[in-house]
Amino acid sequence: MKIIADNTVPYLKGIAEPFAEVLYLNSKEFNTEKVKDADALIVRSIDKCNRKLLEGSKVKLITTATIGFDHIDTKYCAEAGITWKNAPGCNAISVAQYVLASIVAISLHKNESLNGKTIGIIGVGHVGKEVEKLCTAYGMKVLRNDPPREEAEGRAEFVSLDTIAQKADIITIHVPLTKEGRFATRHLADEEFFNKLKRNPWFINSCRGAVHDTQALLQAKRENKISELVIDCWENEPDIDRELLEEAIIATPHIAGFSADGKANGTRTCLENIGKFFHITIEKIGEVTPPAPQNTIIDLNRFSTQSRIEQAILASFNPTVVDKALREAPDKFEWFRTNYNHPREFRAYTVINATPEERHLLLSLGFNSK
Numbered sequence: 529m530k531i532i533a534d535n536t537v538p539y540l541k542g543i544a545e546p547f548a549e550v551l552y553l554n555s556k557e558f559n560t561e562k563v564k565d566a567d568a569l570i571v572r573s574i575d576k577c578n579r580k581l582l583e584g585s586k587v588k589l590i591t592t593a594t595i596g597f598d599h600i601d602t603k604y605c606a607e608a609g610i611t612w613k614n615a616p617g618c619n620a621i622s623v624a625q626y627v628l629a630s631i632v633a634i635s636l637h638k639n640e641s642l643n644g645k646t647i648g649i650i651g652v653g654h655v656g657k658e659v660e661k662l663c664t665a666y667g668m669k670v671l672r673n674d675p676p677r678e679e680a681e682g683r684a685e686f687v688s689l690d691t692i693a694q695k696a697d698i699i700t701i702h703v704p705l706t707k708e709g710r711f712a713t714r715h716l717a718d719e720e721f722f723n724k725l726k727r728n729p730w731f732i733n734s735c736r737g738a739v740h741d742t743q744a745l746l747q748a749k750r751e752n753k754i755s756e757l758v759i760d761c762w763e764n765e766p767d768i769d770r771e772l773l774e775e776a777i778i779a780t781p782h783i784a785g786f787s788a789d790g791k792a793n794g795t796r797t798c799l800e801n802i803g804k805f806f807h808i809t810i811e812k813i814g815e816v817t818p819p820a821p822q823n824t825i826i827d828l829n830r831f832s833t834q835s836r837i838e839q840a841i842l843a844s845f846n847p848t849v850v851d852k853a854l855r856e857a858p859d860k861f862e863w864f865r866t867n868y869n870h871p872r873e874f875r876a877y878t879v880i881n882a883t884p885e886e887r888h889l890l891l892s893l894g895f896n897s898k
């Protein structure tokens with residue numbers, strides 16, 4: 529069988545070769561001619577899988593190493609008899625840790641405790657649930673908005689978008705990008721939404737850029753309806769809005785889900801999908817693992833007596849590092865994504881010299897601690 533894989537999917541090379549001919553292409557090289565005799569495609573969010581690419585090909589399966597699948601024309605796939613699969617949850621913990629690290633960095637910068645703040649989570653699926661876990665452990669109050677889940681599960685656990693707008697100190701969005709249907713999310717955060725904000729919240733978009741309306745967001749920030757902005761996902765990536773970059777306190781090149789753990793999960797899921805679909809046992813799948821961090825120990829005694837947990841979080845992943853790089857060279861948006869030094873998630877670290885109280889929090893955040 530023949531697989532065509534994006535050559536920037538990490539930890540993939542050598543794993544499928546024992547059972548398939550594998551051709552690695554960069555995103556720009558994916559074209560009709562190249563994919564026409566492939567049985568399966570392994571893709572990323574930057575690889576548009578639509579009629580133009582697929583018509584006339586013998587592709588049977590598209591598997592994307594991502595949670596989002598707005599780059600796959602699912603209607604066309606249904607029409608053409610092409611099965612597609614994503615990797616649900618693969619990098620959910622990574623995104624949640626990105627959100628926590630970002631708000632921790634802002635809280636240190638502003639000298640404002642997160643404890644007691646209310647975070648409004650819009651979209652409470654794989655990512656939103658992980659954000660909720662971390663923020664609850666951190667002593668924050670959580671408001672959850674998810675109309676599709678509310679409709680299926682009842683109202684008790686959920687609030688309206690208006691309630692989020694009125695009551696949240698921090699708003700973070702974790703919905704898929706959808707352009708049609710009752711729950712369409714394109715420009716969900718628009719002028720009407722921003723006009724309802726009451727508490728000058730911090731606003732975070734680490735799902736898809738088109739879920740906010742850039743002009744409305746800029747206006748809301750300039751009118752101080754939003755006090756701080758964290759942007760990982762942008763409209764029109766990689767050609768990002770430079771004014772929004774200026775306004776954001778943390779601006780990153782769509783890397784919230786880029787932990788090494790999340791990337792390995794995404795790759796492994798793609799291989800599992802191929803295995804199931806074509807009835808193949810993939811002997812080397814166990815080799816798809818993230819590398820250990822250079823130093824697995826975080827010693828709290830290194831840090832000043834205040835904010836030791838916050839410093840431990842930022843020692844494992846600090847969004848301000850990639851923020852600085854992006855500001856210096858916003859044209860290199862995609863380059864930063866391809867050449868990213870994937871951090872490990874909290875679970876790869878053991879934090880030492882914690883007090884019993886600190887240890888309790890560290891364990892609930894997902895660190896090891898002794």
Ligand SMILES: NC(=O)c1ccc[n+]([C@@H]2O[C@H](COP(=O)([O-])OP(=O)(O)OC[C@H]3O[C@@H](n4cnc5c(N)ncnc54)[C@H](O)[C@@H]3O)[C@@H](O)[C@H]2O)c1
Pocket residue numbers: 595596597616617619620623650651652653654655656673674675676677702703704705711712713716734735736760761782783784785786
């Ligand atoms: N920045 C990154 O690196 C990164 C990483 C992972 C995921 N993402 C994005 O985040 C999105 C969410 O990921 P997930 O794993 O939580 O997906 P998911 O499908 O598990 O959850 C999405 C949730 O959003 C809810 N939802 C749908 N429409 C809604 C609406 N109009 N209002 C409120 N809620 C709505 C759904 O009911 C669901 O519970 C992905 O689709 C992807 O686009 C980005």
Ligand SMILES: O=C(O)[C@H](O)[C@H](O)COP(=O)(O)O
Pocket residue numbers: 571572573574593594595596597619782783784785786
């Ligand atoms: O949808 C997802 O999983 C994320 O947005 C993910 O970070 C996209 O990663 P990419 O395919 O662009 O490497």
